[in-house]
Amino acid sequence: GENVEQHPSTLSVQEGDSAVIKCTYSDSASNYFPWYKQELGKRPQLIIDIRSNVGEKKDQRIAVTLNKTAKHFSLHITETQPEDSAVYFCAASRGGGFKTIFGAGTRLFVKA
């Protein structure tokens, strides 16, 4: 079946450094790629998303890049802060009633 692979599963960075999380999807018809952040004990919340007609999107310290040919997309967090510590999930969707496929998640630790 369709799947999304996410790496790394755990990432530890020093405050102020950058963090990169990578995802690869298998369904070539996927055209929407959201990223969710889940803090401890809270619900996953959308932090940024990208659609297939765009190669890159940025929102302050967060950016997402998409390579449709290689079928992978990445989340980049610059100038990390302790409050960025959370689990991040990538996902791929094609709409039209097909289910959204989530990656397994990346636990990010930002050390002060």
Add this chain to the structure above:
Amino acid sequence: KAGVTQTPRYLIKTRGQQVTLSCSPISGHRSVSWYQQTPGQGLQFLFEYFSETQRNKGNFPGRFSGRQFSNSRSEMNVSTLELGDSALYLCASSLGGASQETQYFGPGTRLLVL
């Protein structure tokens, strides 16, 4: 707009019992998806309902079932509870149309099976 709500927020049951969880989507959203999340694990897809019909299904046993009402509210039921069913159950709603859409998650119901 009010966000996705789930009730109850916490639940303690014993093995063999059954449980019903409820999810109220964002107003206007017609799709509701359910996920199981165990400690340190990702989001395991249970099923999705759209316009009162199950549209997608994950790989969970038949003990897990759901339904959706005409107002888009959804319930999921777990019968003959097992210890391994202890988890956070999240629902997410979206418009459910033909184009790609964002899912918005509820706060979850934390189920503990003793």
